[in-house]
Amino acid sequence: MSEEYSLEIVNPEKSFLLKDDVTEVVVPAYEGEIGILKDHISIISFLKPGIIKVFSKSGDDSYYVNDGIIEFKNNNLSILTSLILNLKDIDKGKISEIQKSAEEELGNSEISDQEKYLLDQKIEVLKSIN
Amino acid sequence: MASLDDLKKRISSVKSTQKITKAMKMVAAAKLRRAQESAEKGRPYSDKMNNIILNLSGGISDIENAPKLLSGTGEDKIHLCVVMTSDRGLCGGFNTNIIKKAKLYFQKILDEGKILKIITVGTKGYDQLKRVYGDNIIERISFKESKNVNYFDADKVGKTVIEKFENKEFDVCVIFYNQFKNVITQIPQEQQIIPLKTTDEETNSSDDNYEFEPEEDEILSNLLPKNISTQIFKAMLENSASEQGSRMSAMDNATRNAGEMVDKLTIEYNRSRQAAITKELIEIISGAESL
Numbered sequence: 356m357s358e359e360y361s362l363e364i365v366n367p368e369k370s371f372l373l374k375d376d377v378t379e380v381v382v383p384a385y386e387g388e389i390g391i392l393k394d395h396i397s398i399i400s401f402l403k404p405g406i407i408k409v410f411s412k413s414g415d416d417s418y419y420v421n422d423g424i425i426e427f428k429n430n431n432l433s434i435l436t437s438l439i440l441n442l443k444d445i446d447k448g449k450i451s452e453i454q455k456s457a458e459e460e461l462g463n464s465e466i467s468d469q470e471k472y473l474l475d476q477k478i479e480v481l482k483s484i485n
Numbered sequence: 486m487a488s489l490d491d492l493k494k495r496i497s498s499v500k501s502t503q504k505i506t507k508a509m510k511m512v513a514a515a516k517l518r519r520a521q522e523s524a525e526k527g528r529p530y531s532d533k534m535n536n537i538i539l540n541l542s543g544g545i546s547d548i549e550n551a552p553k554l555l556s557g558t559g560e561d562k563i564h565l566c567v568v569m570t571s572d573r574g575l576c577g578g579f580n581t582n583i584i585k586k587a588k589l590y591f592q593k594i595l596d597e598g599k600i601l602k603i604i605t606v607g608t609k610g611y612d613q614l615k616r617v618y619g620d621n622i623i624e625r626i627s628f629k630e631s632k633n634v635n636y637f638d639a640d641k642v643g644k645t646v647i648e649k650f651e652n653k654e655f656d657v658c659v660i661f662y663n664q665f666k667n668v669i670t671q672i673p674q675e676q677q678i679i680p681l682k683t684t685d686e687e688t689n690s691s692d693d694n695y696e697f698e699p700e701e702d703e704i705l706s707n708l709l710p711k712n713i714s715t716q717i718f719k720a721m722l723e724n725s726a727s728e729q730g731s732r733m734s735a736m737d738n739a740t741r742n743a744g745e746m747v748d749k750l751t752i753e754y755n756r757s758r759q760a761a762i763t764k765e766l767i768e769i770i771s772g773a774e775s776l
Binding site for chain 1: 523526527529530531533534536537540541635636639640694695696697698699704707708711715718
C-alpha cells in the first residue's frame with residue numbers, strides 16, 4: 356500500500372507548492388507540533404510561527420511560516436499561509452528584518468498576552484534559523 | 486474653412502495623441518496579463534478559505550454564541566461601504582461603473598433611514614464621491630505607492646474594517662469592486678462581508694466530521710478576520726485586472742478614433758490644398774486671357 360498523499364500550500368498571491376508524493380508533514384500547530392501521515396482523521400488547525408517539514412519521495416524540504424491554517428481531508432492536506440519561505444534559499448536579510456519588526460512589536464506594551472506568546476515564538480524560531 | 490496651417494497643426498496634434506494612447510494600450514496590455522495571472526493564482530487561497538469557513542460554520546450548533554463577524558450584531562442600522570476604485574484615470578467606465586453601483590446602494594440605505602459610512606480605497610473613488618457623500622466618508626485609503634497588489638495592503642484595509650467593527654461603528658459591511666470577466670466586460674459587484682453570507686447550496690457539503698485543534702469557536706474567531714482580509718485581497722486583485730482590461734479597451738478605442746480623425750483631417754487638408762492650387766491656376770489663366 357502506498358503511503359503517499361497530496362499536499363498543497365497556498366499563499367494569497369499564488370499556489371506555492373503542489374506535491375502528491377508526500378509521506379509525512381510536520382506542522383507547527385497552535386497547541387504543539389503535529390505530524391500528519393496518510394489516512395489521518397480530518398482535521399482543521401491553526402499554525403503558529405514555525406517550521407513546516409515536508410517529507411516526500413522526491414526529497415525533503417523545510418519552510419518557515421508566519422501563520423496559517425491547515426485542513427486535512429480525504430488524504431489532501433491544504434496549508435493556507437500569508438507568508439512562507441523555503442529554508443533552502445532563504446535570505447538572511449529578510450529573516451532579520453522580520454525578526455526586527457517582531458521585536459519592535461513585542462516592545463509595544465498594548466498587545467495581548469496571546470500576541471506576546473506568538474511573537475515570542477516567532478523570534479525564537481527566527482533566531483534558530485539565523 | 487480653416488487655413489492650411491491650422492489643419493496641419495491639428496493633424497500633428499491628433500497624431501501625437503494617438504501615439505500616447507497607443508503606448509498606454511500596450512502598457513495596459515502587458516500589465517493586464519500580469520494582473521490576470523495573479524488574479525487567477527489568488528483564487529485557490531480565497532476558495533480554500535471560504536471552504537474551510539463553510540465547513541466550520543456548518544458545524545456550529547450554537548448560533549447565539551457564534552462570533553459576531555459571522556452572525557452580525559443582530560442589528561441592521563449602520564452600513565459601512567468599502568468602495569474600491571483605481572488610483573489612476575483614463576480607464577474608460579471602470580471607476581464610473583463601480584461608483585454608479587455604489588450610489589444606487591447608498592440611496593437605498595439612506596431611503597431606508599439607515600446610517601451610511603464610506604471607506605474609499607483608491608483616489609478616483611474619493612474624487613467622485615466627495616461632492617455628494619463627502620460627509621459620509623470616514624476614511625480614505627490609497628495604495629498609489631505600491632506597484633503591485635499585495636496581501637499586506639489588503640490586510641491593512643481588513644484590519645481597519647475589523648477594528649471599526651469591534652468598536653461597534655457599523656453593523657453591516659459591503660464591498661464594491663469590479664469583477665474581471667474579460668477584457669471588454671467587467672461586472673461591478675457588491676459583496677457583503679460582515680456578517681458573512683453563506684449560500685444554502687454550499688453549506689450542504691459540510692457533513693464531514695473534523696477534528697479541531699483548538700476548539701471550533703476559537704478557530705472560527707481567528708479565521709474570520711483573516712477571511713475578511715482575503716476577500717478584500719481578492720477584490721483588489723479582480724479590480725486591478727479589471728482596471729487594466731478596461732484601460733486597454735478604452736485606449737484601443739481612443740487610438741482608433743484618433744486614426745479616423747487623422748483620416749478626416751487629411752482629406753480636408755488635401756481638399757483645401759487642391760482648392761488653393763485651382764484658385765491660383767484660374768487666376769493665372771484669367772490673367773493671361775485678359776492680355
